[in-house]
Amino acid sequence: MELDTVLMSRLLTALTLGFHIIFATIGVGVPLMISIAEFIGIRKKDPHYTMLARRWTRGFIITVAIGVVTGTAIGLQLSLVWPNFMQVAGNVIALPLFMEVFAFFFEAIFLGIYLYTWDRFKPFTHWLMSLPIVLGAGMSAVFITTVNGFMNTPDGFEVENGQFVAVNPIEAMLNAATPTKVFHVLSSAYLTAAALLAAIAAFMILKKKASDYHKKSLKLMMTMVFLFGALNVLAGDVSAKFLAEHQPEKLAAAEWHFETEEGADLILFGWLNDAHEVRGEIRIPNFLSFLAHGDFNAEVTGLEETPQEYWPPLWVHYMFDLMVMIGFALVGISLLFLVFSWFKRWNEHNRPLLWLIVASGPLAFLAIEFGWIYAEEGRQPWIIRGYMTVEEAATTSPYIGWMLLLFLGLYIVLGTACVVVLRKLFRNNPAEDELEKHYPGIEKGDHS
Amino acid sequence: MSYELIGIAVLWIFLYGYLIVASIDFGAGFFAFYAKITKKDHIVSQLISRYLSPVWEITNVFFVFFFVGVVGFFPDTAYYYGSALLVPASFAIVLLAIRGSFYAFENYGSKQSTVYLFLYGATGLLIPASLSVALTLSEGGFIVEENGAVRLQYLELFTSPLSWSIVALALVSVLFISATFLTFYANRANDQPALNLVRNYALFWSTPTIIAALTAFIFLSQHNERHFNNMMDLWWMLGLSVGFFMVAMWLLYSERNYGLAFVSVMLQFFFAFFAYGIGHYPYILDPYITIQEGATNPAMGIALVVAFLGGLVLLIPSLILVFRLFLFDADYVKGKK
Structure with a gap:
């Protein structure tokens, strides 16, 4: 066979x-x-x-x-x-x-x-x-x-x-x-490593008593998560702007953006029917234009301009969305922790927050996997875009x-x-x- | 000198480097296991792990450097060897992966176990055996290209006396090189019981090394006459190789100057390995890839040579530092640090 x-x-x-x-x-x-x-x-x-x-x-x-x-x-x-x-x-x-x-x-x-x-x-x-x-x-x-x-x-x-x-x-x-990819790879690697080590510290505090050792570890690593998390959001943003300019079909596939238009909406999740119409999505008006060009009214190239045989698989939309969601969530969790530890009367070592931090470790790795799958699948069917197919x-x-x-x-x-x-x-x-x-x-x- | 010649020379030197450091590593694995089953592990295991612990990753990089470099300088090798070697190279990767990771797990992680030592010893022999197949293939006749598809003729390979004699040579060489090095290291550590044991290993494996080398040479003459004749023209290199082997044997017998003995073994293999390599010229894969036609474009070739020189500027001082810390620092070797 x-x-x-x-x-x-x-x-x-x-x-x-x-x-x-x-x-x-x-x-x-x-x-x-x-x-x-x-x-x-x-x-x-x-x-x-x-x-x-x-x-x-x-x-x-x-x-x-x-x-x-x-x-x-x-x-x-x-x-x-x-x-x-x-x-x-x-x-x-x-x-x-x-x-x-x-x-x-x-x-x-x-x-x-x-x-x-x-x-x-x-x-x-x-x-x-x-x-x-x-x-x-x-x-x-x-x-x-x-x-x-x-x-x-x-x-x-x-x-x-x-x-x-x-x-x-x-x-x-x-x-x-190269520039945007390197930026995104490095920022996400540092972010993920910090999230992993923070998750370990949070887990130890939850399981045993909160010792100075683990508290210091948690504080230091949550600061790093916030720092590299913020840089990582910036890296994601410039990566999207790179895609819009040099590899528009990859961004369009991630966003289910079929028709070239000005003031394009950002689409979160949802699904596609047989006629390639988006259903059940969360729509953020004009945000795709902003993501792609830094201007809410800019024109964003749609998939229609790429022959259909060279379209990346459209399920990369979910990979993209999940990656972005986690990226923002990590910044949010670390910010919450830092705010809690800033105010003396609030206890930053409360159980719900610690569990969120524990979750951020595996989540960061999931985001790495989703982002990588998006990067590779979004290039399909090419292995060298425009020259050789896989x-x-x-x-x-x-x-x-x-x-x-x-x-x-x-x-x-x-x-x-x-x-x-x-x-x-x-x-x-x-x-x-x-x-x-x-x-x-x-x-x-x-x-x- | 053209960039493709610089390229192949550099790669061959690195492959030689890998041959030496990997042999030490692979052989040490086998000896550690052998000592365990003959209940002599208390004598040598400490010695072996003290040397290997800081350097195992470095050994691995020599190998990676070689294959990345070959594909860089000679992209055709990716096509021919890559297509033909999918199965054997995959098995070699699995063996290397098991060996490398389990070494780290054991060494940094938990206590000694016989299962682990068995894996470590067995892979120490299986890996050189499987890697040596690449040398056999380069002689031609085993990789064929038909209708645009490259494949490996397994039956010819497994029934070829040349192939088995090269495997045998790889195995005994690994054990001989490793034992000579450990003799030198034990002597530095002033560890008399270990010294006696590994010196016996070195003496034991010396004769088989020469016999295996001769056997492989004879089978080579039957398989690839051109290569054999080229090597005969380099008779002085082969002579030097045998000469250094005698020096090493004499030093090992008379129980002195183990450092020089190990250097002699290195030179013995240096001359043999380079006589083999130069005799192979101009083929990388007989008859499909030659050094001239298989080479990458000049721009890439020169960029790689420049990158290589830049890399050496970084690496040589770092390697010297490692050697001073772990190989030539007498207190470290003796276990005082």
């Missing part, structure tokens, strides 16, 4: 990336939080923050391991599953892929040093070792995102007889999609379905093992005990 190898190829890549981006997001975002906590610990001479950095690092390294091995998997799968894409695209976009490896190499080296030198270096020197990790992780994200940008708005080459010629690798890297790029190997099962098994094992190991690591070793062991007499305010 001839199974659809293209579909299998897409599923395999979706599976690997969908799993990998969870760990990649942690890998990019958490080092910054660790570095900030360690720095505050040094500045305030407060061992609570140092202990935060230590314990986060211990958990972080487990997720890094999975990030590394799944990153290796996707790196190889690009060639294994999409050989035709890599053969063509390799000529134009190999540079950032290559530099990504360097950035990652750099990060890996300093991660090894950082892990094993807590007690060998002076605190400040040790903190300095965290900077290359933050930088390397961030640059990895930047380089990989330029590749994704290239797939959306290819640039830096000309086509002659089906060959990519007159290649300019720098132009390909700095394509039109169908042309896929492998012809009949074994691809079996590989899908093989990797599904692998990720189930890795995901389960990761959770088991992390639970084991922290369950019988609460922060309070560890603080007492490392800094005897900490309750008396003695920081030596």
Whole structure:
């Protein structure tokens, strides 16, 4: 039986990336939080923050391991599953892929040093070792995102007889999609990492008594959620404006905006009937024009201007809406927390608010997944927009379905093992005990 | 020197680097497991984990660097190897993933378990065996392109004596390189019982290494005469390789200068590996991809070379720092830090 190898190829890549981006997001975002906590610990001479950095690092390294091995998997799968894409695209976009490896190499080296030198270096020197990790992780994200940008708005080459010629690798890297994509990827990674760590702190406060350690962690991370959440909303806004200009069909598909018009409405949720009419939606007048061009009366290009065979699937509307909803919700929750902690008489550690914060951790990861699905599906049917479709790029190997099962098994094992190991690591070793062991007499305010 | 030659030279050097660091890692996994089942784990496990813990990720990056670089410099490799290797490379990824993550879980997470050590030891042998298949394939005759579709001829591959002799060579080389390194490391740590044990491993695996190398060489002469003759023209490199092997053996026997012994083993493999690589020229995949025709466009080639030089400026000082902290810091090696 001839199974659809293209579909299998897409599923395999979706599976690997969908799993990998969870760990990649942690890998990019958490080092910054660790570095900030360690720095505050040094500045305030407060061992609570140092202990935060230590314990986060211990958990972080487990997720890094999975990030590394799944990153290796996707790196190889690009060639294994999409050989035709890599053969063509390799000529134009190999540079950032290559530099990504360097950035990652750099990060890996300093991660090894950082892990094993807590007690060998002076605190400040040790903190300095965290900077290359933050930088390397961030640059990895930047380089990989330029590749994704290239797939959306290819640039830096000309086509002659089906060959990519007159290649300019720098132009390909700095394509039109790169600035806004990089901004959005980084802001959302930092936001998600902060939301994750805040959720852990909130959960601990809910389950046990509220110790200073967890309270400080929560306050610091909620501040970060608010900061990066606000930046992330801005990144989303400029991304929409980029789409309106350079990739209008992607924005139009997300918004079910079929006809080009001025003063376009923003559509939330709802459904489509057979005649492509929107039903049951929440309509915000003129807001799509504002989102697309910063002007409530601007003209927004509709899907009608793209031939229907090149339309992205219309269900990406839901992915887009869910991503945006969560993005705003995270800012709202963090703002609420900050307002509560600003007024002395209000208790920011009340149970409903803490549960909201606990929920914001998984929600942030869901938003990452929704946003990523939107970014990839919104580009369909293209793998390199305007030049190569995913169908042309896929492998012809009949074994691809079996590989899908093989990797599904692998990720189930890795995901389960990761959770088991992390639970084991922290369950019988609460922060309070560890603080007492490392800094005897900490309750008396003695920081030596 | 043209950019494609610089490219292949750089990649080959990195592959050599991976060969050495990965062999140490893979072999250490096997020895750790072997020591456990022969109830000698208390002697070596500490030593092995002290070296491996800070560097396992770095080892992995050498490999990633190689395949990303190959596809960058020679995009045709993505098409031919990518299409043909879907199944074997996927299995190699799964093995690497299990090894890497379970190493981290065990090391940073929880206590030792035999199941984990078994996985760690077994993958240490299976991964080099599966990766070495790529070398066999490059000799030609196993990957064919028909009607615009590339496929791998599994039957030919699995019945080829060349393929099995290369697998055997990969396995014994891994164990030999790793044992020599651990001998050096044990000596630095002043750990006499561990030193005796791993030195015996090194001596034991030395003879099979040479026998396997000769066998593979003979089968190569039958499979790809051109490559074999090219290598014979590089007789002096092969001679140097054997010479350094003798030096290493002599040092190991006379129980001195283990550092030099390990360097000799590195040089032994350096010359053999480069004689093999230079003899392969100009093919990356016989007969489909040559270095000249398979190379990327000049703009990308030069950009990659520049990026590479820039990367080295960052990496070399960082690597020196790692080595000083974990390999050449006597107190760390001895477990005092």
